[in-house]
Amino acid sequence: MTAVWLIARRELGTYLRTMGGYVIAAAVLFVNGILFNAFALGSDRSHLSTDVLSQFYYLSSGTIMTASVFLSMRLLAEERQTGTLVLLASSPVRESEIVLGKFFSSLIFLTLMTLAGVYMPLLILVNGKLSVGHVAVGYLGLLLLGSTSLAIGLLGSALARSQLVAAITAGGLIVGAIVLYPLGALTEHPQSDVLFSLGLWHRHFPPFQVGLLNLRDVVYYVAVTYFALFLSIRILEARRWR
């Protein structure tokens, strides 16, 4: 068994054995359900099914980013706070394996949690007309956005000593990455193009929302995830130099 899977499995067990994971999952499903009913469906039931689905993904993108912050805040900060990071750091395990194990555990939990809300698109499918491709691309977009937010959250957890500070740092980084796009509107070409392209949400998520799969958007989310994980690994390695 590889160290990555070993760490991921233990971490996943922690989500499932403690209240924290269930509380986050329940809160996300509850909020998504309320938002779906109140805003995506709305009181005017004459919406096109595809618009309702698009609205569902729009609303879910907010809850998934928020959930990612709460799921990732404990990953490294808690280990450091309680001293258990020593067990991993004194074992023949590389820092990259620690970070990847933590990341995959949270990604698996986030995926399970996200898929638990699949009944909402299914309700639209039963009562209206939808393309399966739209449903699949929308979920792919949610999971890519979630994975990027988790990686940024993990970076916050690597930087902080306490879970609260980790959550605030991760939240700040995610909000900062989102507002790059509105900031771009305040600058001129070519800086504005760079900021538009770097923004976490406005340019890259809406295509998924309406069922469009662009390679550019997939590459963006994978690249930001990779960069955030890379920084987390470097921060863990640098701690040995304190």
Add this chain to the structure above:
Amino acid sequence: MIEVHKLTKYYGERAAIRDLDFSIAKGEVVGFLGLNGAGKTTTLRILGCLLLPTSGTVSVDGIEVTVNPYGIRRKIGFLPDVPPLYPEMTVGAYLAFAARLRQVPGCEVAARVGEAEEKASLRDVHREVIGELSYGFRQRVGVAQAIVHKPALLILDEPAAGLDPAQVVEMRGLLRTLRGEHTVLISSHFLAEISQTCDRLLVIHGGELVGQGSEDELAAAMGQGGSTILAEVRGQGAGVSARLQRISGVTQTGERKESEATTVFEITAGTDVRAEVARVLVGAGCDLLRLERSTSRLEAIFMNLAKTGGPQ
């Protein structure tokens, strides 16, 4: 097994340890003594590959800590001052996790966990959740995770800290069982534990190594040569004091009544003469109830080294 040369670690402008030089042979059990802030934990963390030194070299089994920390981590078991335990896991699951992390083959994990639990007397709590165990049990789980993969080198930072007297005795028993199977480096404030468990002592003060050697060697270097042996007997025969005085190496003897029936002899000698003392006392018709080296001498050595910064 361990070679440390000119080891120095700075935290910012402050030197936590400076120019440490020592070596530890395979199979030795070595005690690491020092006051709080002396640099013990920093040194142990460097040996455990958790920190990198500012300068100097550390090698474990010929592997440099800065060159191949991954290789060294396979050979060590590390118990930090706060045991690294996941409170939501059961003892068995946690030890199995620790064993797999240390690359114990899957087919051997259950057996290794069983052995570690046996040594640390954890059999009865195999299925218990760690967070619900007493402090003493958690400390033992900490030791068990350090030995579960049978490491060549065992580094224990304050294994008896925070334990009550009964638990300290149990921990001492556990540490004794590790002798012979591992090279052990123990840091502790409990001088009795160090005195009774270790072959050799390293004394660190203000980040510098101020003494190393056996208790006798350190005592000799501090001008406190000789050891004091306490022997408690029942039914004293005639002229025992004089016969003890005639043992080669004995410089002084004293006796005091411990109770109506028992007497305690204090024998000061240049070398360890416990075996000769036992023979004389039994030969004189006494019932030997207790025979031990006085720990107060180690306290004196430790305090002198800490105060003076080394042998004069």
